[in-house]
Amino acid sequence: MDVDRDARSATVWWARPVPPADGGRLVDLLDARERARLDRFRRDADRAAYLAAHALTRLVLAAAVGHPAAELEFDRTCRCGEQHGKPVLLGGPGFSLTHAGGLVGVAVHTGPVGLDVEEERELTDLPALAAHACSPAEAAPDPGSFFVLWTRKEALLKATGAGLSSPMAAITLGPAGVTEWTGDGAPTGPVWLRDLHPGPGYRAAIAGLGTEPGDVRTEDGDALLAQAR
Structure with missing residues (x-):
């Protein structure tokens, strides 16, 4: 090994x-x-x-x-x-x-790590969920990308230990990962984030604090x- x-x-x-x-x-x-x-x-x-x-x-x-x-x-x-x-x-x-x-x-x-998985499904309340999950700098996601956004942000929040007790809207994501994280509990050091593919019909992400594995x-x-x- x-x-x-x-x-x-x-x-x-x-x-x-x-x-x-x-x-x-x-x-x-x-x-x-x-x-x-x-x-x-x-x-x-x-x-x-x-x-x-x-x-x-x-x-x-x-x-x-x-x-x-x-x-x-x-x-x-x-x-x-x-x-x-x-x-x-x-x-x-x-x-x-x-x-x-x-x-x-x-x-x-x-090091600290967060994992989230969601089963893709029809969302009847997408506008309300998007308002909860998106930062002011982010465009509202379409149904196909919503679960990507959600799993990424929940994994990041789990890595801090806060989970959904902290607002997803404090995190702004870009193509390269986190571009901004504001408010109480925001990490002061680097964070890493990766998408995972656990199987058909599911979206998942893993995130952590510190150096990327x-x-x-x-x-x-x-x-x-x-x-x-």
């Missing part, structure tokens, strides 16, 4: 949702907080996506740090001080998880989940 190449790389695992009834030992990988959250979902689709995303996160991070997946402990301290913020694995790499439709994804990188690799998350069941 080329260790130096791996150190510069970001890796993304894509997988399908897994219903808890079919998950075998995957539920056992979750901690008490995660299992309680899993049980609170009313829709089967939400439970399946949550289980796959969080079990996959534990499996890929366990391989990265050399500890059993079920024993990983996350700090979820929010800016308000409560334990409902973006999870951080102390001493581990940066990571981000996402899901939409029939797809879940996990990204891992040495030399490579963004894609791995089979379904195989990893199957091995752990």
Whole structure:
């Protein structure tokens, strides 16, 4: 294995949702907080996506740090001080998880990273969504480009740890990436951004703070989940 190449790389695992009834030992990988959250979902689709995303996160991070997946402990301290913020694995790499439709994804990188995927679909409220997502300097996107814009900006916001609690309209995108980012929480250093292609009918993007990785690799998350069941 080329260790130096791996150190510069970001890796993304894509997988399908897994219903808890079919998950075998995957539920056992979750901690008490995660299992309680899993049980609170009313829709089967939400439970399946949550289980796959969080079990996959534990499996890929366990391989990265050399500890059993079920024993990983996350700090979820929010800016308000409560334990409902973006999870951080102390001493581990940066990571981000996402899901939409029939797809879940996990990204891992040495630095802060954000991953977003959206399922392309008809939008009946495109003008309102565009007003929310576009900066004053950006033209309103057409239906075909809206999900590209959205995934790019959500990935950037996830990389900062703010997520959609910060306004997308504070970010202006150009052909080469971010051209302007204003307001509280805007990064003071460089950011990087790349589009991903997880499959037909989906748009995705990965972003991070700091130096751009030399490579963004894609791995089979379904195989990893199957091995752990």
